[in-house]
Amino acid sequence: MTTSSSPSIVWLRDDLRLADNPAIRAAVDRGEPIVVLYLLDEESRGIRPIGAASRWWLHHSLTALGDSIAERGGTFVLRRGAAAEALPKLVDEVGAGAVFWNRRYGGTREVDAALKTSLRESGLEAQSFQANLMHEPWTVTTGSGTPFKVFTPFWKACLEQGEPRASLPTPQTLEGVTGVDSDDLADWALLPTHPDWAGGIAEAWVPGEHGAHERLEQFCGDGLEDYAAGRDEPSQDATSRLSPYLRFGEISPFQIWDRVQRGQLSPAARRNAPKFLREVGWREFNYNILFHFPQLQTDNFRPEFDAFPWSKPRQEVLEAWQQGRTGIPLVDAGMRELWQTGYMHNRVRMVVASLLIKNLLIDWRVGEAWFWDCLVDADEANNPANWQWVAGSGADAAPYFRVFNPMLQADKFDRHGEYQRRYIPELGTDDYPSPIVDLKESRAEALEAYDHLKNAQ
Ligand code: FAD
Numbered sequence: 001m002t003t004s005s006s007p008s009i010v011w012l013r014d015d016l017r018l019a020d021n022p023a024i025r026a027a028v029d030r031g032e033p034i035v036v037l038y039l040l041d042e043e044s045r046g047i048r049p050i051g052a053a054s055r056w057w058l059h060h061s062l063t064a065l066g067d068s069i070a071e072r073g074g075t076f077v078l079r080r081g082a083a084a085e086a087l088p089k090l091v092d093e094v095g096a097g098a099v100f101w102n103r104r105y106g107g108t109r110e111v112d113a114a115l116k117t118s119l120r121e122s123g124l125e126a127q128s129f130q131a132n133l134m135h136e137p138w139t140v141t142t143g144s145g146t147p148f149k150v151f152t153p154f155w156k157a158c159l160e161q162g163e164p165r166a167s168l169p170t171p172q173t174l175e176g177v178t179g180v181d182s183d184d185l186a187d188w189a190l191l192p193t194h195p196d197w198a199g200g201i202a203e204a205w206v207p208g209e210h211g212a213h214e215r216l217e218q219f220c221g222d223g224l225e226d227y228a229a230g231r232d233e234p235s236q237d238a239t240s241r242l243s244p245y246l247r248f249g250e251i252s253p254f255q256i257w258d259r260v261q262r263g264q265l266s267p268a269a270r271r272n273a274p275k276f277l278r279e280v281g282w283r284e285f286n287y288n289i290l291f292h293f294p295q296l297q298t299d300n301f302r303p304e305f306d307a308f309p310w311s312k313p314r315q316e317v318l319e320a321w322q323q324g325r326t327g328i329p330l331v332d333a334g335m336r337e338l339w340q341t342g343y344m345h346n347r348v349r350m351v352v353a354s355l356l357i358k359n360l361l362i363d364w365r366v367g368e369a370w371f372w373d374c375l376v377d378a379d380e381a382n383n384p385a386n387w388q389w390v391a392g393s394g395a396d397a398a399p400y401f402r403v404f405n406p407m408l409q410a411d412k413f414d415r416h417g418e419y420q421r422r423y424i425p426e427l428g429t430d431d432y433p434s435p436i437v438d439l440k441e442s443r444a445e446a447l448e449a450y451d452h453l454k455n456a457q
Pocket of ligand 1: 384
């Protein structure tokens with residue numbers, strides 16, 4: 001190993017990019033050789049092992065990143081294990097003098113804080129940076145200093161903080177360290193094999209930093225012009241589809257802000273930009289909630305929902321929902337889009353979640369877990385926060401009594417049935433099942449269950 005110097009370790013987590021990466025920037029500025037580390041940590045406290053579709057994405061994202069690092073002469077090391085052991089071990093092996101990372105905001109914060117303390121106690125430089133949120137949760141508070149629980153004033157307060165910083169350029173070279181052991185990515189078995197169900201996902205997506213920027217450019221040149229009106233129509237390609245790239249940090253919100261606010265746009269796109277950035281703001285809001293309420297995935301944000309009388313899911317009903325065989329076309333199209341591509345349009349996510357929670361009276365956590373496994377953008381803040389939003393148990397949530405009617409939603413947002421037919425070729429034939437639930441009756445039952453909850457207070 002060539003370690004006459006004291007190398008820097010950059011520990012990447014949900015920030016799999018070279019551009020606009022403050023931890024990498026700090027390592028480059030320090031001027032010593034750099035080891036870029038990705039740790040597959042499924043053991044530390046606060047870690048939720050990622051789902052199957054995300055594992056597929058992670059494999060390809062790490063491959064793309066490894067190539068970019070190699071092109072710049074750098075060293076990319078893959079290791080597996082709990083951070084509290086694996087990171088200090090690598091520090092010893094390479095004789096590192098500094099460790100840099102970008103901050104996380106969920107339940108793993110304690111792991112990071114403990115590591116920072118112990119590395120510093122051992123005489124190393126250990127620093128964390130703001131990279132994945134434009135507004136860190138502790139910087140945005142109400143006038144009385146408490147966290148926001150409602151989105152609109154939260155976003156207003158964010159905007160009042162002024163423009164986020166400009167994004168950082170990609171380093172041209174990364175001086176590496178030779179002879180450091182790395183796992184072989186293939187040994188992590190992140191990809192499905194028997195059967196390989198990821199064909200549709202591979203057709204739909206190009207993971208990695210390059211894919212993210214291509215997608216952003218395409219969106220700025222096309223979809224953004226019609227975003228405010230088109231974003232609710234699942235047959236249109238009017239949304240950015242940046243969610244998995246944001247989830248894995250292949251693009252940062254700073255870069256999106258930069259491109260949209262400071263780059264070239266048509267007048268129509270410029271008019272639609274605030275609406276789009278507001279949605280990116282919802283991501284910031286959900287991380288703000290997660291930061292203050294790290295048990296978001298397991299516990300109702302509004303504890304009064306703890307008394308909700310969920311029914312025990314019957315296996316055949318749950319499977320009909322999961323496999324897109326409920327006999328309710330918009331729901332089935334959404335669930336099949338999810339299965340085939342690892343993604344579902346936002347409008348349809350709300351509709352399928354509402355059917356599960358309200359018409360089938362199944363606990364939102366059951367649906368959240370299915371999404372966690374199937375979505376390529378499954379995100380520790382956005383997934384549970386949105387499920388709780390639909391359930392009514394979340395912060396700034398839709399009221400429980402607002403039950404989406406999937407037939408009316410289809411009439412309104414997929415008027416010509418294009419999206420539904422795309423995913424349900426047998427629609428209108430004898431092969432398509434009849435509805436597993438009566439929408440009107442089940443709506444009434446849901447409202448009754450909600451009354452029970454209210455009366456229990
Ligand atoms: P765009 O409309 O182009 O929006 C741009 C970005 O803003 C998105 O990439 C996303 O980062 C953010 N954003 C948009 N809508 C929301 C929202 N409602 N909440 C938070 N951030 C938002 N999003 C995830 O990223 N991961 C999830 O696991 C996830 N689970 C969801 C579960 C349910 C039940 C529902 C109703 C929504 C969920 N969403 C989730 C939010 C939303 O559906 C997706 O972010 C959006 O569909 C991604 O498509 P896009 O990138 O084209 O969005």
